[in-house]
Amino acid sequence: MRGKFALGAGALCCMAFAPAFAVNLRCASVGTLSADLAAHRITSQWLVRAYEARIARINPKIHAVIALNPRAMAEARASDARRAAGHPLGPLDGLPILVKDNIDIAGLPTTAGSLALAKNVRAVSATVIRNLRRAGVVILGRANLSEWANIRSEHSTSGWSAVGGLTRNPYMLDRTACGSSSGSAAGVAAGLAAAAIGTETDGSITCPSAMNGVVGLKPTVGLVSRTGIVPISRTQDTAGPIARTVRGAAMLLTAMAGSDPADPATVHANAHRTNYAAALNPDALKGVRLGIAEFLLKNYTPKTLAVFDHALKLLKAEGAVLVKVDDYHMAPLEKNENLVLLTELKVDMKAYLAGSPPAVKSRTLADLIAFDNTHPREMRWFGQSLFLQAERTKGLSDPAYIRAHETNLRLAGPDGIDRLLQEHRVVALIAPTQNPASVIDLINGDAGIGGGDSTLPAVAGYPYITVPMGQVQGLPVGLSFIGPKWSEARLLGLGYAFERVARAFQPPTYARDVQHWHPSKAVCRY
Numbered sequence: 001m002r003g004k005f006a007l008g009a010g011a012l013c014c015m016a017f018a019p020a021f022a023v024n025l026r027c028a029s030v031g032t033l034s035a036d037l038a039a040h041r042i043t044s045q046w047l048v049r050a051y052e053a054r055i056a057r058i059n060p061k062i063h064a065v066i067a068l069n070p071r072a073m074a075e076a077r078a079s080d081a082r083r084a085a086g087h088p089l090g091p092l093d094g095l096p097i098l099v100k101d102n103i104d105i106a107g108l109p110t111t112a113g114s115l116a117l118a119k120n121v122r123a124v125s126a127t128v129i130r131n132l133r134r135a136g137v138v139i140l141g142r143a144n145l146s147e148w149a150n151i152r153s154e155h156s157t158s159g160w161s162a163v164g165g166l167t168r169n170p171y172m173l174d175r176t177a178c179g180s181s182s183g184s185a186a187g188v189a190a191g192l193a194a195a196a197i198g199t200e201t202d203g204s205i206t207c208p209s210a211m212n213g214v215v216g217l218k219p220t221v222g223l224v225s226r227t228g229i230v231p232i233s234r235t236q237d238t239a240g241p242i243a244r245t246v247r248g249a250a251m252l253l254t255a256m257a258g259s260d261p262a263d264p265a266t267v268h269a270n271a272h273r274t275n276y277a278a279a280l281n282p283d284a285l286k287g288v289r290l291g292i293a294e295f296l297l298k299n300y301t302p303k304t305l306a307v308f309d310h311a312l313k314l315l316k317a318e319g320a321v322l323v324k325v326d327d328y329h330m331a332p333l334e335k336n337e338n339l340v341l342l343t344e345l346k347v348d349m350k351a352y353l354a355g356s357p358p359a360v361k362s363r364t365l366a367d368l369i370a371f372d373n374t375h376p377r378e379m380r381w382f383g384q385s386l387f388l389q390a391e392r393t394k395g396l397s398d399p400a401y402i403r404a405h406e407t408n409l410r411l412a413g414p415d416g417i418d419r420l421l422q423e424h425r426v427v428a429l430i431a432p433t434q435n436p437a438s439v440i441d442l443i444n445g446d447a448g449i450g451g452g453d454s455t456l457p458a459v460a461g462y463p464y465i466t467v468p469m470g471q472v473q474g475l476p477v478g479l480s481f482i483g484p485k486w487s488e489a490r491l492l493g494l495g496y497a498f499e500r501v502a503r504a505f506q507p508p509t510y511a512r513d514v515q516h517w518h519p520s521k522a523v524c525r526y
Contacts, residue, residue: 025054025191026507027524030248033194034091037083044076044083044094044138047194051096051140055192061173061510064187066101066164068141069108075138082136091277092255093136098143098187098196100180101164103239104228105129105139112230113147113161115378116371119359126228127260128197128239135255140193146179149204151232151345151390152372153382155445158182158208162378166440169211170508171475172517175437176449178207184242185212189508195243195252201232201341203434203454205240206466210433210478213468213505215495216242217249218454220485221461223269224253225260231348233341234265235405236458244505245526246467246496250276253488272486282500284493286319291426293482294326296453300432304477307470308432311479314501315430323424333411333459336404342390343401365391381442412460418484428494429482433466436475439513457482467495468504474517476504499526 023033023042036042052068059065069075079094088094099105102112104126111117129139144164150156158179159167167182169175170190177186181198185208188196198205200218209216217240224239231237241252257273259266292312297305312322346365353363362368369387372378393401420429431453438449457464462485466478479498481491505524511517 023050025050026522028191028194029244029526030092030095030195030251031245031526033095034251037094038088038091040083044079044096045073047094048072048076048096048138048140051193055141058190058192062168062170062177062186062190063165064144064167064183064190065098065192066142066144066183067108069105069139071107072096072138072140079136079138089134089136090255091251092132094138095194096138096140097132098141098184098193099129099139100145100184100196100198101142102145102149102199102230103129103197108142110230111163112149113145113163114368115162115375116362116368117356117360118163120356122228122355122357124228127225127262128256129228131258132197132255137255143181143187143196144183146182149180149199149201149230149232151201151341152384152387153445154385155382157381157440157442157445158449160381160442168440169437170510171213172437172511172513174439174513175475176211176440176446178211178434178437178449180204181208181242185209185214185216188212188214188242188244191507195241195248197239197252197256198242199229199237199239200458201236202337202458203452205242206454206464206478206480207434207452209242210466211437211476213476213508214242214244215246215249215465215467215499216240217253217465217488217492218457218463219253219257219488220463222265222267223257223272223486223488225258225263225266227260227262231345231352233344234348235340235344236461244524246465246492246499247277247280249465250280250492274489276489276492279489279493280496281493282497284497285315287321288319288494289321289323289426290315291323291325291420291424291429293429293431293453294324295328295330296431299452301435303472304432304435307472307477308479311469311498311502315498318497318501323426325420325424325426325429328416328420330455333408333416334455336408337455337459339393339401339404340408342386343393343396343398345390346393347396382445408459412456413462416456417460417462417482421484427483427490428487431480432469433478433480436472436477453480453482461485463488463491465491465495467499467502469502470504471506473514474509474511474519
């Protein structure tokens with residue numbers, strides 16, 4: 001049931017099934033829980049009960065989870081049976097995760113946060129969900145998101161949706177969780193699931209991951225199928241993992257990636273997919289040249305840059321060679337991006353809605369606009385200026401769209417990331433992912449967020465990862481590694497090596513605001 005937690009009768013009594021040793025869900029990672037399951041120290045059923053109980057206790061503070069999967073316990077029982085028989089499906093078998101509410105899960109509504117899709121119950125799960133289930137992952141529940149993945153209005157508030165309400169940052173409850181994968185990142189930070197799946201068009205995995213102090217990976221567009229995901233842009237959309245640690249993200253990506261005949265962009269995915277966790281190397285930074293993206297640094301506050309300077313010292317100490325990179329201009333790229341996204345939104349949304357069940361009456365973007373106009377709850381905090389602009393676009397054959405699309409792919413890819421890496425002889429670009437979370441402002445929207453390094457790799461369709469690098473007065477900030485197409489294994493390795501020395505993750509404190517924040521002594525070691 002949506003918006004409520006229909007916990008099973010035993011869920012709040014989960015401690016009766018507790019293992020013989022302590023499991024600290026505030027710190028537990030995919031890797032540690034996978035090891036505990038493999039050693040039979042815990043069961044998947046115990047994990048589901050424990051997470052459901054934690055959700056019941058913590059989620060009312062942050063509104064990260066909007067629905068539980070009523071079949072989660074059955075999935076956990078099946079996993080435990082496989083493991084007891086000696087036939088687990090792999091290291092993820094039995095791990096409970098959250099899924100952003102714009103990714104189809106058979107039998108559960110996929111709403112993208114909109115009341116217009118409240119009855120959008122699909123018969124078939126998204127390809128990425130089917131891939132994860134083949135690895136034995138348990139779908140614990142639905143994560144809240146910025147409605148329509150933040151493409152409805154230029155003045156939206158990240159983390160708010162008409163279906164799920166407002167997701168708050170667990171580090172300070174008056175602060176944004178960023179978006180659009182708000183609930184996915186906040187839920188992982190708060191220990192409400194082992195990990196989560198988010199989606200990104202431009203910053204929607206990495207911004208919330210950085211602001212909530214967790215690891216987020218935006219893969220190469222075409223490594224992970226988009227079939228069964230509510231779309232914005234065929235050029236930039238992708239799903240990706242959000243986890244406590246780089247190893248957890250790598251384990252999830254291994255299961256998520258792969259070619260899908262229904263998504264032509266993934267035709268080469270199988271050729272590039274690998275066991276990303278097996279390739280992690282604590283010495284990955286030694287002797288590696290990294291490019292400091294100085295052309296982005298004007299976007300950050302002095303306090304963010306101070307944490308970044310400390311991260312640079314750690315990278316140097318680990319043997320990395322740092323090179324200043326300042327010969328790029330973002331303005332032409334940003335000028336064209338909206339036309340590309342909004343043109344593709346109108347076309348691809350119609351295609352997605354065509355597969356909705358009869359109970360969903362909206363079949364076009366124009367129908368969604370009309371629905372919002374007649375439902376005050378949808379329009380309570382902001383309008384739909386981007387929807388209106390998208391409705392006025394002229395389709396994929398429009399010369400202006402074609403020109404913007406081709407120009408941006410060239411500027412961001414061959415003339416952007418590829419050129420910068422080659423000319424400066426570096427393997428990746430680095431920068432702070434975002435400034436610390438700003439105060440939530442439902443009146444003015446996200447005007448205060450600012451900063452960010454997501455647009456260049458987002459437009460190119462190239463991968464990048466954010467890893468916690470520290471905090472600014474109790475608010476997490478992340479370090480980004482941006483690489484060329486199909487470089488996920490390299491980026492995960494760099495992030496893993498940095499994570500081991502930075503040791504920057506700290507559990508959330510749920511402070512009311514900065515004036516009520518006090519440094520925590522709680523530290524998670526991985």
